[in-house]
Structures are given as structure tokens and as C-alpha cells.
Amino acid sequence: MSQTTIRSLADHFADQVERQPDAPALIWDGEPISYAELKGLADAAYDEIESARLPDDRPVGIRAKKSPEAIALVLACLRAGKSFLLPSIELAPETLAQLFAQAGVSQVLSPHGPRSQSAASLRALVDDTRADPETAGSEWPPAGGGDDVTFMLTTSGSTGLPKIVPLPASGVDAFTDWAADQFEIRPGTVVTNYAPLNFDLCLLDIWTTLKHGGCVALVDQDRATQGAYLAELVNQNQVGVVQAVPMLYRLLLDVHREDGRTFPSVRHVITTGDKIPPSTLAELPNLFPNARFYNIYGCTETNDSLIHEFQGLAEGNVPSNVPVGQPIPGVIVRVQSEDGTPLEGTGTGEFMVWTPFQTRGYLKSSLNAEKFVAVEDDAGHTYYKSGDIVRRHEDGTLTLEGRADFYVKVRGVRVSTQVVEQAIQEHPAVVEVAVIAVPDELAGARLHATVRREPDVKLNSLILRQHCATRLARTEMPSTILIVTEPLPKTSTGKVDRKAVAAELERSRANG
Amino acid sequence: MDETTVKIKAFIVEEFMPDVSPDELEDDFDLLTGGVVDSLGLLKVVAWLEDEFDIGVDDSELGPDSFRTVAAIKEYVDQARPTANAE
Numbered sequence: 001m002s003q004t005t006i007r008s009l010a011d012h013f014a015d016q017v018e019r020q021p022d023a024p025a026l027i028w029d030g031e032p033i034s035y036a037e038l039k040g041l042a043d044a045a046y047d048e049i050e051s052a053r054l055p056d057d058r059p060v061g062i063r064a065k066k067s068p069e070a071i072a073l074v075l076a077c078l079r080a081g082k083s084f085l086l087p088s089i090e091l092a093p094e095t096l097a098q099l100f101a102q103a104g105v106s107q108v109l110s111p112h113g114p115r116s117q118s119a120a121s122l123r124a125l126v127d128d129t130r131a132d133p134e135t136a137g138s139e140w141p142p143a144g145g146g147d148d149v150t151f152m153l154t155t156s157g158s159t160g161l162p163k164i165v166p167l168p169a170s171g172v173d174a175f176t177d178w179a180a181d182q183f184e185i186r187p188g189t190v191v192t193n194y195a196p197l198n199f200d201l202c203l204l205d206i207w208t209t210l211k212h213g214g215c216v217a218l219v220d221q222d223r224a225t226q227g228a229y230l231a232e233l234v235n236q237n238q239v240g241v242v243q244a245v246p247m248l249y250r251l252l253l254d255v256h257r258e259d260g261r262t263f264p265s266v267r268h269v270i271t272t273g274d275k276i277p278p279s280t281l282a283e284l285p286n287l288f289p290n291a292r293f294y295n296i297y298g299c300t301e302t303n304d305s306l307i308h309e310f311q312g313l314a315e316g317n318v319p320s321n322v323p324v325g326q327p328i329p330g331v332i333v334r335v336q337s338e339d340g341t342p343l344e345g346t347g348t349g350e351f352m353v354w355t356p357f358q359t360r361g362y363l364k365s366s367l368n369a370e371k372f373v374a375v376e377d378d379a380g381h382t383y384y385k386s387g388d389i390v391r392r393h394e395d396g397t398l399t400l401e402g403r404a405d406f407y408v409k410v411r412g413v414r415v416s417t418q419v420v421e422q423a424i425q426e427h428p429a430v431v432e433v434a435v436i437a438v439p440d441e442l443a444g445a446r447l448h449a450t451v452r453r454e455p456d457v458k459l460n461s462l463i464l465r466q467h468c469a470t471r472l473a474r475t476e477m478p479s480t481i482l483i484v485t486e487p488l489p490k491t492s493t494g495k496v497d498r499k500a501v502a503a504e505l506e507r508s509r510a511n512g
Numbered sequence: 513m514d515e516t517t518v519k520i521k522a523f524i525v526e527e528f529m530p531d532v533s534p535d536e537l538e539d540d541f542d543l544l545t546g547g548v549v550d551s552l553g554l555l556k557v558v559a560w561l562e563d564e565f566d567i568g569v570d571d572s573e574l575g576p577d578s579f580r581t582v583a584a585i586k587e588y589v590d591q592a593r594p595t596a597n598a599e
Contacts, residue, residue: 469542
């Protein structure tokens with residue numbers, strides 16, 4: 001049975017090639033690539049994989065920047081029934097090698113042939129006995145793997161090595177059918193793909209679209225911050241579905257403000273991955289006069305789990321705190337109080353979820369105990385602990401409060417450093433901010449904020465305190481505020497590195 | 513601005529907001545809501561007041577409202593040493 005499931009996505013693609021060989025499958029660099037042409041690229045990659053005689057029971061690694069050839073390579077792996085690890089190409093070579101070794105890949109493939117230098121050097125690193133004994137030992141597949149796994153994606157790895165998330169083909173199949181149905185993706189539909197190829201978002205914009213015969217307008221990663229390019233891509237290709245992080249909408253908004261351009265072909269606008277600022281949200285109907293608007297909540301481990309459709313945005317009905325939305329059909333939600341019981345009524349708790357699309361667990365099974373928990377309920381499902389704290393309101397809607405990791409106790413009160421950061425960030429003179437908890441003998445922890453201000457503007461702690469006084473509770477107010485002009489330290493994924501900020505603070509205090 | 517207010521502002525700024533200049537601190541700025549002075553900071557303020565103005569502060573008077581603003585602190589000081597006011 002698993003054999004037919006594994007090949008499902010590849011089979012569907014083959015069906016589309018037969019049904020509409022001349023229809024565009026991809027738009028790349030302004031040029032359409034038909035289903036027949038994409039099949040040609042995929043066949044070439046498939047032949048190469050077959051002739052390499054890779055061991056049947058091992059996955060492969062794919063190191064590829066988004067391109068038609070990279071998509072063809074994934075299609076070839078799907079057809080060959082191979083599990084493949086698809087990490088971000090932005091990762092450091094060391095990190096990539098560690099991930100490939102952990103997955104026990106037999107070969108790292110690149111779209112331009114396995115002989116390409118970077119792939120060869122990575123392979124050398126993989127062979128370099130860095131193999132993780134837990135996952136790459138003789139017992140393959142490990143817990144989260146299995147012969148029905150196709151895609152293996154990774155978490156963003158904001159703390160430490162990214163985690164490998166194997167996705168069962170049945171989950172991918174169910175998700176791509178839901179997405180096609182929900183957003184009317186079918187032959188003739190053009191869907192933009194903004195995210196890099198390794199993102200779970202591609203399961204919607206690339207893989208759902210190719211499965212159901214639509215056309216993917218690929219955003220070139222190198223031009224992903226160019227508003228004019230993005231606006232052109234949407235309008236010239238009569239794009240019908242857009243899914244992206246809020247940044248894309250801000251970029252399109254800049255174009256709209258400059259030349260009044262709108263995007264009338266778009267029917268479905270999906271924002272995901274980050275909180276969308278109310279100011280951006282309010283303007284979306286001006287950009288997309290014929291669209292419906294959604295916020296989607298999900299993560300790599302479970303794929304999308306909740307969807308919220310905005311009603312009346314054009315009439316100024318803009319929520320300041322976007323509800324996370326309703327469960328996608330089949331999804332089961334649990335809000336868990338601090339004591340481990342389900343939250344009854346209103347209040348806050350950790351968001352836990354089971355979806356029909358989710359992984360069976362990380363590839364490295366020792367990571368699973370704290371994130372995947374079996375709950376004794378009627379369904380007996382294994383829930384994913386999202387680490388997100390949500391609030392349930394009187395009308396039953398849920399909104400995000402912040403990450404559980406960011407909660408600290410200040411004088412016995414639970415405070416989210418993220419909430420404090422958001423409040424400070426709302427001041428126009430603030431470029432970026434890190435709020436950290438500094439251990440304190442008396443208070444348990446005290447909050448410290450390091451704030452980078454815009455150059456040439458006046459900002460001091462008093463101004464910030466006045467700004468925060470109306471936004472924050474007393475316990476949420478930082479005890480100390482340091483204002484700087486140089487950029488704050490960043491993690492490899494470009495986020496503010498709070499640990500480094502804390503270390504800097506400690507150093508400067510130690511030096512008096 | 514009278515001398516007491518100047519001294520109070522100089523102390524609070526130096527102790528809790530070194531990046532701010534004393535004349536930016538308004539007399540009626542809410543030091544507690546603004547998170548400038550918390551309950552531990554309040555003890556520092558009281559110790560300084562006792563020392564600087566040679567007044568005794570009764571623990572029972574340590575309600576937050578007596579020390580919520582620079583103006584409130586000045587008023588407290590003035591009442592605690594009525595002769596200073598008449599100088």
C-alpha cells in the first residue's frame with residue numbers, strides 16, 4: 001500500500017503531463033515552462049539518479065537553490081521513490097554536512113549534476129565519519145523515517161542544529177488536496193511561489209499546484225526584495241493565488257503607493273509565517289481589489305493547522321490581534337494549561353495540535369519526547385506541542401500571545417519578553433530590539449532591553465518608557481534600557497540573537 | 513526650578529536613567545508606571561532622601577503614591593522638613 005502512496009505526487013504530475021503537455025507548469029525568469037518540458041528535465045534527473053545505482057534504503061540529500069532544474073530534481077526523487085533531505089542552502093557548509101550525515105544520505109544531489117564542486121565537497125564532509133550514531137547507524141529507518149517518507153524538511157534551527165522533519169507521503173497527499181480545494185488551484189490557476197524551495201510553504205504553492213495542473217510563478221530568490229520585480233511577476237502572469245510572509249505584501253504596498261498599481265487577478269491572498277502588522281493588513285484590499293484574505297497558522301512539523309479568513313477588511317474591519325483561526329478539516333486542537341490539563345473557557349495556555357499532515361516525529365528520535373506527546377483523549381492521537389502560547393477569548397477565538405520559550409517570571413509574574421519587544425518596536429525611532437531576562441537575586445529576573453535607534457533621531461530611555469507606559473503592564477516594563485546605534489547581533493537565520501545580546505551585557509557589566 | 517526639585521531629578525536620572533538629561537524629566541512623569549523606579553528602586557530613593565535632606569522616612573509612609581512623581585517626592589521632602597521651605 002505504501003508503494004502507491006509514495007508515488008502519489010509523482011503519479012499526479014505524470015497525469016498532468018499526459019493531460020495537458022503544453023500547459024505552463026512553471027514561469028521562470030519571465031518564460032513559461034510547459035508540463036512536457038518540466039517532465040523532460042525531471043526525466044534527465046531521474047536517469048542520472050538511476051544510473052548512479054544509489055542504495056535503495058538510504059535517502060539522498062538535495063542541495064539546490066530554487067530553479068526549474070531543482071524542482072525537476074525533486075520530481076525525479078519522488079518518481080524514484082527516494083526520501084530526500086531538502087535543507088536551506090543558506091546554512092553553513094558545516095551545518096549542512098551535519099544534517100546530511102544525520103539523515104544518513106547516500107549522496108548529495110545538485111541540479112547541475114553530482115559532479116558539481118560544492119556537492120562533491122559536501123559529500124566529502126558527509127563521508128567524514130560525522131555520521132550521527134543514533135540516526136545513521138545500521139538501523140535504518142529511524143523513528144521518524146519510514147519507507148513512505150518522501151520530503152524531509154528541516155526546522156529553521158533558531159536554537160542549535162535544525163531538526164529534520166520527515167513527512168509521510170500520505171500527509172503530503174492529504175495536505176495538497178486540501179490546499180487545492182480551499183484555494184481553487186486547478187488547470188489554469190497561476191500561483192506565486194515566494195518562499196525558498198526548502199520551506200514547508202512550497203507544499204502549497206509549488207507541490208499542490210503541480211499536482212493539480214496549475215502553474216507556479218517562481219520568485220527568484222536573488223530578487224525577492226525587489227518590489228517592482230514582484231509586482232511585475234504578479235500582474236504579467238495573471239496570478240490568482242499568493243501565499244507569503246508579510247514582507248511580500250509590504251514590498252507590493254510600496255509599489256502601490258508609488259504608482260497606484262493594483263493586482264486585480266489575485267483571488268486568494270494568504271499571509272503566514274509571521275504576524276502581519278495591522279497597517280499592512282488594512283491596505284491589502286487596496287492592493288488586491290478582488291481577493292479573499294486569509295491568515296494561516298502552521299509549522300514544519302504539522303504543516304498548516306489553522307486558517308482565518310478576514311471579513312470586511314475593505315470596510316475597515318482590521319483586527320489589531322489577528323485570530324489564529326479555525327482548524328482545517330481533520331485537525332484537532334488542544335489548549336493546555338500550565339498544569340497539563342485542557343484549558344476550560346477563557347485564558348491562556350500552550351497550543352497543541354494534531355493534523356492529518358503531520359510528521360511521525362523528528363528523524364533524531366531523542367528530540368521527540370518533549371515536542372510530541374500522546375494525550376489520553378478519545379482519538380488517542382500524538383499531539384505536537386507548538387511552544388506557542390495562545391489566548392482563548394470569550395467568543396472562543398484564539399490569538400497568539402507569544403512563544404512559551406520567551407516567558408520569564410518577574411517578581412512571580414509570567415511575562416513574555418516578546419510582548420515587551422513588540423511594544424518597544426512600535427516606537428518609530430526603534431530599528432530593532434532585544435529584551436532579555438537578567439537573573440536577579442531579589443526579583444528572580446529583571447527585564448533588560450537593548451534598543452537600536454534610527455540614526456539622527458532623539459531617543460532615550462525616558463522617551464521609550466513614556467511610549468511603553470500605555471502599552472505594557474508594570475511587570476512588563478524593562479528595569480534597564482540600553483540604547484545603541486550599531487546593529488544588534490544576529491543568528492544564522494537573521495533574527496536578533498538574544499543570547500549574544502545577554503552575553504554582551506554581562507561583559508560590559510563585568511567591565512564596570 | 514527650585515533646588516530640591518533639581519537635586520531629586522539629578523539623582524533619579526543618574527541612578528535610573530543615565531542616558532537622559534535631568535531637564536527632560538517632567539515633574540509629573542509617573543516614575544512607577546514608567547518603570548523607572550520599581551519597589552527595589554524605591555528603597556534606594558528613600559535611603560538617598562534620608563541622607564541628602566536629613567529626614568526620617570517612616571516605613572508606614574512608603575506607599576507608592578508618595579513617590580510616584582518628582583513633584584510628589586518634592587512635596588514629601590518639603591513636608592518632612594518645614595524649615596527648609598521657609599529659607
